[in-house]
Amino acid sequence: MRSVLSRYAPVAAEAWRFAVSPYGRPRIEAPLVEEAHDLDFNLSHTHGLIVMALARDIDLGVDAENVGRKAALDVADHFFSPSESAALKALPPSLQAERFFALWTLKESYIKARGMGLHIPLDSFGFALDNSEGIEFVLADPSDDSAARWQFWQLQPTPQYLVAVCAASDSLPPTRIICRETMPLQWEKPIAIPTTRTGGRN
Helix, strand or coil: CHHHHCCCCCCCHHHCEEEECCCCCEEEEECCCHHHCCEEEEEEEECCEEEEEEEECCEEEEEEEECCCCCCHHHHHHHCCHHHHHHHHHCCHHHHHHHHHHHHHHHHHHHHHCCCHHHCCHHHEEEECCCCCECEEEECCCCCCCHHHEEEEEEEEECCEEEEEEEECCCCCCCCCCCEEEECCCEEEECCCCEEEEEECC
16 A cells, blocks of 8 residues: 555655544545645455555545355345345346345445445445446435446456446546556556446446
8 A cells, every 4th residue: 555655646655644534444644745635545355355446536445355255145135225135136046146246346335435434324325237337326315425426347357356446526537447466565567457347427
């Protein structure tokens, strides 16, 4: 995290200082250099993979899951919206695990982008993924947020992993993603990661 942040601001990796929001989200506290102003980041990790999302003047969240593990399908009725749960159950059993992880990563990325984590009930918003390449986002209470301001991407760096990114910005044009593979303090290289689904302000 320190190594990547130092790519975007003239700060030594060991000099970064962090604080947490009232909901526990890490943020940059110091140093207060101009290049670090409005720089935001979010982290996610799963067995064998760490993902960091970084942006300026954008609310963002990221979630990564190892899809090789068993999907916790039994939690869908408790944590998914009614429409998500019904769509999941309507799928053939062979497709339910993929849909579960697709929904779970999207939901995690959104609550992390909002900076409130599980203080936002996971069944208070939902995603429709019936279009195999599209993501439709719906809020149960539109007065709480505007669905129109959010963009979503799902990426598959390898068949074993699924990553969801959520971003909101009032600026135009819509946000785009640049991916890099990083070995901290040693090297980094641009990589092309397939996008499996997109939705929102495109």
